[in-house]
Amino acid sequence: MPATKTYWWTHAPFLRLLPLLMLGILCGWYLQLSITVIAVVGAGALLCTFSYPFLSKGLKYRMRFGAGGSLLLLIWAMGAWLVQKENIQNHSRWFGKSYKEGDGLIAALDEMPVSKPRSVKAIARITHIIQDGSMVQATGRMILYFDKEGNAENLVYGNRILLQKPLQAIQNSGNPGAFDYRRYCLFQGITHQVFLKKTEYRTLPGHDGKGLQRALIRSRETIISILQKHIHHPREQGLAEALLIGYKDDLDKGLVQAYSNTGVVHVIAISGLHLGLIYWLLVRIAGLLRRRGRVVRFLFIAGGLWAFTLLAGAQPSVVRSAVMFTCMTLGKLIGRQTSQLNTLAFSAAGLLCYNPFWLWDLGFQLSYTAVGGILIFYKPFYHLLYFPNKAVDWVWQLVAVTLTAQILTLPISLFHFHQFPVLFLITNLLAVPLSSGVLLLEMALCAFYWITPLASAIGWLTEGLIRFLNDYIVRLSALPFALWDGFSFSVLQVLLLYAAIGSAGYWWLAKNKIALRFALGFLVLFAGLRSYNLWEASRLNRLIVYHVPRHRAADFISGRQVFFNGDTALLQDGFERAFHLRPARILFRASAVQPVQGTAFRFAQKTIHFYDSAAHFPNAAPAVLVVSGKAKLPRQINGLQPAQLVLDATVPPYRVQQWRRLADSLRWPLHDVRTSGAFVMQW
Known part of the structure; x- marks a missing residue:
């Protein structure tokens, strides 16, 4: 009797079930399937799965694929149900369903408050809503920003807060290609935010926190105090805290960018x-x-x-x-x-x-693809070369691990970060063993902190190694060829890359020539799609008026050339530029940026006029009229009819209301970037 053929995935049943669970999660979120539909599909799949063993032999043979298919469908339904279950907006006691302006809220701080330049930030858990004099149990989370003039810096985890101030729903900036902050918060159960002055809230007696969480917070604070006592420089302190316990509030932003540019940001992340x-x-x-x-x-x-x-x-x-x-x-x-x-x-x-x-979660995606790449490709890649010298062989092992970890993470990294660190191999060869040594030294420091001379010596050595590592990374990051930047890939292009990598990997490991043809075909499709996108971007013109709080910012994009009109502070490589402007420029595949000054522009047969308190109201009707700051309403319109009126993020709320009333009376189309997101016109 011939032996039953087995495949590599036979011994990994969860590897076959996981994609269906992930597909169910994606369908449950993006299709917003109702609980009823999911329950009907799940019940039918469950019935088919459990009734299969009771069928006759003939029916079992004819439906031999049905049992497996129904099990996969059941896993899919479970994934779709999990999304609906975990969505806080579907919870029966979610405060957003019954909250109305004027209601009181009782919230408990869900974490230790963090001091920011202008406020103290904390995430709070809603416990009760006060409506019509009665207290109703509720659930949900929100972000609290406390004014620093009060005693907000004395607040701790578990403190109960009473507040009665209108809440603001979490909103995105609305800029093209920008980070979906609203979804990010929603996935953590956070839906609203509010800024509180010292007279707008009251701390209630009692403590609403979990004992384990309090113990962990105290332990983290003890570890941070030990590190700060024996590691003196702030930059080295921040990295030491991130390395040991993942505390990132003290990290230097420029240092994080340098680690990201050189491909070793995983050293900072736990x-x-x-x-x-x-x-x-x-x-x-x-x-x-x-x-x-x-x-x-x-x-x-x-x-x-x-x-x-x-x-x-x-x-x-x-x-x-x-x-x-x-x-x-x-x-x-x-x-x-x-x-x-x-x-x-x-x-x-x-x-x-x-x-x-x-x-x-990006960390979830990168960690699983990195480990998956190592498990699949490390051994065959390592055995390509043999080094009898143990030291050289150890270096080769590290190279093999670094390269194979990049195989499956590369498409995700290009999709999210839009860059490729050219020097990732060189930096990892030193950063990985050195950071490992630093981590062991930090553990020793926390274990022997009570022996002052020994702790001081360990702290001095740890700080020296971290400083050496930081300087090494920063110098490599400053090299002009250290980073390839500006990649813009669609989801379809990422899937084609994974299809090509999977086919090429199967050809390499299984020596299957047909798989090589598939890999080449996927690469041709990827190259063709990318070439088409680049050609399409090169022939279009766009005007973008960004939503950047407290800043004027507008881009004229002609093909791959950008002409920027706005505040000069946004020309620097700062957070505002990277967070608000850079994603749109990458999305539209525009790179070369040239600043322009003025109030009236003729761009690709369109007239755009910028109007603020220092400029004159245009005499001729422009295609787009962009209003900034405290620009006064014109006294006489004289039949002027702009094709589009745009209010940027610097217009104060009272002026917004005045312009809105004027636009409604004259039937001008109005776009407010604060409420509607960035204004984008393409032709």
């Missing part, structure tokens, strides 16, 4: 690299507990892993690694060697069942 070191250290220590038995060693290793995971804020990448390492440790306990790909897929499915919105 990831599988950090937990791998913790796992290695725990396994070494557990080797001393051999007489205690395998169960004690398992509990020691698993307990240490999850303690560090909670201390680091339970970020998705750390939780994923903790689940994977725990499964590996459990496999050794019961004496079974499981498929690493199956373990990886199992941990991903478990995390998505816990929080389906982690599917959109």
Whole structure:
């Protein structure tokens, strides 16, 4: 009897179920499927799955694909249901369903407040709504900004706040290609925000916080105080805190950009690299507990892993690694060697069942694709070369790990970051081992902080290594060829890249020539689609009036050339420029920026006039009239009829109302960038 043919995915069942769970999550969110539809599909799939064993042999043979298909459909329905379940707006007690202006709210601080330049920021959990003198239980989260003039800096986790001020819904900037901040907040259950002066809120007695969370916060504060005591320079302090426990509030923004430009930003983010070191250290220590038995060693290793995971804020990448390492440790306990790909897929499915919105988390995406690339490609890539010298072989192992980790993360990185760090290999060769050494030194510092001379010596060495690493990264980042910037890929192009990588990988590993043809075909489709997009961008003209708070900003885009008219502060490589202007320029594939000054422009057969308090109201009707600042309404219109009236982000609210009334009376089309997002005209 011939042996049954097995495939590589046979030993990884979760690798087959995971894509259907992810597809269900995506469909549940983007199609906004109702609970009724999901329940009907899920019930039908469940009925088919459980009735299959009771069918006759003939029916079983004819429906042999039905059982597997119904199981996959059930997994899909579960993914769609999870999204609807976790969406706070579908919760029966979500405060947004019943809240109206004038209602009081009782909220508990859900984290330690963070001091900002102009305010103190905290995320709060709504517990009650006060309506018509009665208190009703509610749920949901919002962002509180406290005025620094009060005692807001004395607030701590768990404090209860009473407030009665109109809330603002979380909104996006509306600029083309901009980060979807509203969705990002919604995935965390945050839907509203409010700024509170010291007279607009009151701290209530009592404490509404979890004991474990309070203990973790105190532990994090203790660790931060130890690091700040023995590491003196602020830049090195910030990196040390991020490396050990993922605390990023003290990180230098310029330093983070340098790490991102050189491809080692994963060193700053708590990831599988950090937990791998913790796992290695725990396994070494557990080797001393051999007489205690395998169960004690398992509990020691698993307990240490999850303690560090909670201390680091339970970020998705750390939780994923903790689940994977725990499964590996459990496999050794019961004496079974499981498929690493199956373990990886199992941990991903478990995390998505816990929080389906982690599917959109960039750290989640990058960590899984990086580990997946290593598990699939590392061994065959490493065996391409053999070095008898152990030191050289160790370097080659590090090179192989770095390169194979980039194979599956590259399309995601290009899609989200729009850049490719050319020097990622050189920087990783030093940054990975050096950051690992720094992490071990920080653990030693926290373990022996009570021995002052030893702690001072460890702190001095740790700070010196971090300073050396920072200087190395910053100098490489300053090189003109260190970064390829300005990539703009669509979702379809990313899928074509993954199809090409998958086909090429199958050709390499399985020696399948047909797969090579598919890989080449996908690459041709990718190149053709990208060429068409570049050609289309080169022939279009666009006017963009951006929504940049407290700033004037407008772009004239002709093909790939940008003419910028606005505040000179936005010409610098600062946060405002990177957050508000750069995404649109990348989206429209425009790179060369040239500043222009003036109030009246003739651009591609269109007349655009900028009107502010220092300019004169135009005599001739422009195609677009952009109003800025406190520009006064004209006394006489004289039949002027602009094709479009645009109010930029510098117009104060009272002027907005005046211009709106004027536009309504004269039937002028009006666009307010504060409420409607950026104004974009294309021709």
